[in-house]
Amino acid sequence: xxxxxxxxxxxxxxxxxxxxxxxxxxxxxxxxxxxxxxxxxxxxxxxxxxxxxxxxxxxxxxxxxxxxxxxxxxxxxxxxxxxxxxxxxxxxxxxxxxxxxxxxxxxxxxxxxxxxxxxxxxxxxxxxxxxxxxxxxxxxxxxxxxxxxxxxxxxxxxxxxxxxxxxxxxxxxxxxxxxxxxxxxxxxxxxxxxxxxxxxxxxxxxxxxxxxxxxxxxxxxxxxxxxxxxxxxxxxxxxxxxxxxxxx
Amino acid sequence: xxxxxxxxxxxxxxxxxxxxxxxxxxxxxxxxxxxxxxxxxxxxxxxxxxxxxxxxxxxxxxxxxxxxxxxxxxxxxxxxxxxxxxxxxxxxxxxxxxxxxxxxxxxxxxxxxxxxxxxxxxxxxxxxxxxxxxxxxxxxxxxxxxxxxxxxxxxxxxxxxxxxxxxxxxxxxxxxxxxxxxxxxxxxxxxxxxxxxxxxxxxxxxxxxxxxxxxx
Numbered sequence: 001x002x003x004x005x006x007x008x009x010x011x012x013x014x015x016x017x018x019x020x021x022x023x024x025x026x027x028x029x030x031x032x033x034x035x036x037x038x039x040x041x042x043x044x045x046x047x048x049x050x051x052x053x054x055x056x057x058x059x060x061x062x063x064x065x066x067x068x069x070x071x072x073x074x075x076x077x078x079x080x081x082x083x084x085x086x087x088x089x090x091x092x093x094x095x096x097x098x099x100x101x102x103x104x105x106x107x108x109x110x111x112x113x114x115x116x117x118x119x120x121x122x123x124x125x126x127x128x129x130x131x132x133x134x135x136x137x138x139x140x141x142x143x144x145x146x147x148x149x150x151x152x153x154x155x156x157x158x159x160x161x162x163x164x165x166x167x168x169x170x171x172x173x174x175x176x177x178x179x180x181x182x183x184x185x186x187x188x189x190x191x192x193x194x195x196x197x198x199x200x201x202x203x204x205x206x207x208x209x210x211x212x213x214x215x216x217x218x219x220x221x222x223x224x225x226x227x228x229x230x231x232x233x234x235x236x237x238x239x240x241x242x243x244x245x246x247x248x
Numbered sequence: 249x250x251x252x253x254x255x256x257x258x259x260x261x262x263x264x265x266x267x268x269x270x271x272x273x274x275x276x277x278x279x280x281x282x283x284x285x286x287x288x289x290x291x292x293x294x295x296x297x298x299x300x301x302x303x304x305x306x307x308x309x310x311x312x313x314x315x316x317x318x319x320x321x322x323x324x325x326x327x328x329x330x331x332x333x334x335x336x337x338x339x340x341x342x343x344x345x346x347x348x349x350x351x352x353x354x355x356x357x358x359x360x361x362x363x364x365x366x367x368x369x370x371x372x373x374x375x376x377x378x379x380x381x382x383x384x385x386x387x388x389x390x391x392x393x394x395x396x397x398x399x400x401x402x403x404x405x406x407x408x409x410x411x412x413x414x415x416x417x418x419x420x421x422x423x424x425x426x427x428x429x430x431x432x433x434x435x436x437x438x439x440x441x442x443x444x445x446x447x448x449x450x451x452x453x454x455x456x457x458x459x460x461x462x463x464x
Binding site: 006008017019069071072073077098100103104105106169171172173174176204205207208211212213214215216217218219220223224231232234235236237238239240241242245 | 252253254255256257258323326327329330331332333334335336337338339340342343344345348349351419423426427428429430431432
């Protein structure tokens with residue numbers, strides 16, 4: 001396939017960015033999107049140009065590092081995939097592909113398509129954990145009976161890889177789906193209930209301080225999430241937050 | 249408490265649900281005008297002169313309306329600030345409905361309509377009762393209603409406004425339940441009821457306007 005790529009280029013955080021158009025030839029439909037980007041970068045290097053910076057790591061849909069906004073959608077036109085799982089067979093010969101970084105004030109651009117998603121780390125640090133006494137008397141988690149229904153829902157929430165597609169897709173750049181998944185994965189389990197009140201209050205407070213927008217329930221986050229995290233988690237977080245606020 | 253994103257979202261939902269309740273009540277009373285002039289006059293006179301309605305429920309309703317649209321504008325402004333650099337290509341239709349992405353637009357149309365509606369009915373009513381202190385006339389309401397719908401332009405404006413109200417309700421009603429934390433086995437039923445409510449109530453209001461225009 002021969003393609004035209006329109007890619008956001010920005011030398012560093014403070015620089016003014018712009019779209020640059022490139023042509024790329026002999027792209028195999030079996031390539032992953034990142035392999036296509038690798039090939040494109042090799043061609044740029046051969047020409048003595050600066051390659052396009054983009055995030056990637058595991059390349060098997062687990063780590064959540066690849067963060068491109070492709071043709072108007074986070075991780076491109078496919079569903080339930082990350083950019084590394086997107087294949088070039090989703091495009092046609094002669095297509096123009098517009099590639100931008102995830103855009104949100106809380107995700108500042110570092111270079112080109114690389115954005116700083118450490119806001120998610122700080123939200124996690126604010127309460128996305130269970131305090132466990134590891135002095136030698138730790139109870140074996142398998143000895144605590146857990147309702148299968150709750151265990152399944154907690155696991156589903158825990159599949160969130162923190163890629164930020166929810167923020168990137170939301171017209172308000174809201175992080176509610178991510179935060180609600182992290183709140184839910186703990187609060188559904190007995191080990192997480194102990195700190196549930198503080199957790200939801202602290203994580204929402206941190207989310208707000210990071211400058212994410214307000215959720216207006218458009219549902220775009222759920223559709224674009226590569227792990228299919230459900231809006232049910234957002235409702236659960238709203239519920240827990242209201243109860244926690246009333247408790248003080 | 250209303251300073252956090254979730255608190256604002258819940259407040260928006262609760263005020264919206266309160267306004268939906270009022271809408272249902274308003275619709276019920278207005279619909280009686282199609283079937284019985286006497287019943288409509290009786291109900292309108294009761295609502296217009298009952299102290300509980302006039303001096304407690306009416307101020308609460310006005311506060312609810314103002315609160316809902318002021319908070320809506322605040323949310324919109326804050327959301328606009330959360331992404332300073334916009335996407336060059338953003339395919340919103342790929343993952344969210346038009347109505348859910350344009351609540352501010354449908355809200356502004358409904359708010360503008362409310363201005364006209366207050367000018368048409370509420371301001372003259374306040375003037376009648378509390379400025380000119382005219383004598384009570386329990387039979388005047390039906391005639392006043394029919395008189396307003398003589399104008400085809402006014403009927404058209406009302407009809408278009410109710411279409412936007414329908415769009416606003418289409419997303420807002422079910423969304424309110426999600427905002428207050430209800431997403432469970434009843435969600436599907438709530439969404440079905442939302443579709444029915446957002447079609448039937450605005451269509452009914454349009455019918456009432458056209459009915460009195462044609463029969464007035």
